[in-house]
Amino acid sequence: xxxxxxxxxxxxxxxxxxxxxxxxxxxxxxxxxxxxxxxxxxxxxxxxxxxxxxxxxxxxxxxxxxxxxxxxxxxxxxxxxxxxxxxxxxxxxxxxxxxxxxxxx
Amino acid sequence: xxxxxxxxxxxxxxxxxxxxxxxxxxxxxxxxxxxxxxxxxxxxxxxxxxxxxxxxxxxxxxxxxxxxxxxxxxxxxxxxxxxxxxxxxxxxxxxxxxxxxxxxxxxxxxxxxxxxxxxxxxxxxxxxxxxxxxxxxxxxxxxxxxxxxxxxxxxxxxxxxxxxxxxxxxxxx
Numbered sequence: 632x633x634x635x636x637x638x639x640x641x642x643x644x645x646x647x648x649x650x651x652x653x654x655x656x657x658x659x660x661x662x663x664x665x666x667x668x669x670x671x672x673x674x675x676x677x678x679x680x681x682x683x684x685x686x687x688x689x690x691x692x693x694x695x696x697x698x699x700x701x702x703x704x705x706x707x708x709x710x711x712x713x714x715x716x717x718x719x720x721x722x723x724x725x726x727x728x729x730x731x732x733x734x735x736x
Numbered sequence: 737x738x739x740x741x742x743x744x745x746x747x748x749x750x751x752x753x754x755x756x757x758x759x760x761x762x763x764x765x766x767x768x769x770x771x772x773x774x775x776x777x778x779x780x781x782x783x784x785x786x787x788x789x790x791x792x793x794x795x796x797x798x799x800x801x802x803x804x805x806x807x808x809x810x811x812x813x814x815x816x817x818x819x820x821x822x823x824x825x826x827x828x829x830x831x832x833x834x835x836x837x838x839x840x841x842x843x844x845x846x847x848x849x850x851x852x853x854x855x856x857x858x859x860x861x862x863x864x865x866x867x868x869x870x871x872x873x874x875x876x877x878x879x880x881x882x883x884x885x886x887x888x889x890x891x892x893x894x895x896x897x898x899x900x901x902x903x904x905x906x907x908x909x
Binding site for chain 2: 635636637638639640641642643644645646648649650651652653654655656657659660661662663664665666668669670672673676679680683684686687688689690691692695696698699700702703704705706707708709710711713714715716717718720726727729
């Protein structure tokens with residue numbers, strides 16, 4: 632019972648493991664490029680939870696700062712990736728990644 | 737607030753996060769996925785508060801929910817024609833994906849729970865970290881902070897350039 636009521640390091644690591652695996656599953660199985668991007672966001676959130684967890688239980692500020700930079704880079708990544716997806720849609724009239732197989736128009 | 741209430745709230749937010757993340761991944765409808773992602777991001781922000789990183793939680797809400805999620809929804813709207821009523825996403829490699837999902841969760845949990853106890857440090861983070869983030873940003877992390885601002889500027893300019901309305905290209909058709 633002690634293991635379940637006292638919230639410790641392992642609880643957060645469990646959630647982040649589940650989030651990471653679900654994001655990986657989305658990247659592997661979905662054909663829609665936007666759902667793949669959502670999976671990447673899930674993976675980044677899982678990594679952020681890990682950084683903050685170890686930072687909290689270690690007492691240092693390194694994990695907190697790195698998770699801030701991860702959020703900044705996630706914003707940049709989402710903007711560029713969506714611009715690319717919109718260009719793919721203009722060229723191929725679809726966002727199905729398994730039918731995008733050429734770099735020329 | 738006693739320990740029990742705290743852990744009940746924790747399990748509530750953990751359940752919200754995991755269930756809506758599963759909905760993001762398993763839902764066939766892209767719009768439903770995008771709205772489930774909203775709840776996942778809220779739940780993760782609540783977990784950040786539990787980790788005494790309140791500033792990161794607010795940043796998560798502002799950047800992810802206010803920025804990235806709206807961008808993703810715009811992406812969904814842009815890449816589906818109005819005539820197409822059902823916005824579906826097909827799947828592939830379902831069986832290997834499911835095997836990988838189960839193996840990864842099982843492997844990571846086995847590693848976390850069996851390789852001995854974690855030993856937390858003496859001075860854990862307590863309360864708010866806003867002041868310490870400010871001090872760290874302006875001292876140790878000055879160069880990465882400036883580099884992040886330049887990267888963000890360049891990436892957003894590039895994204896705007898890539899996604900702009902192409903007049904010359906439009907006239908050819």
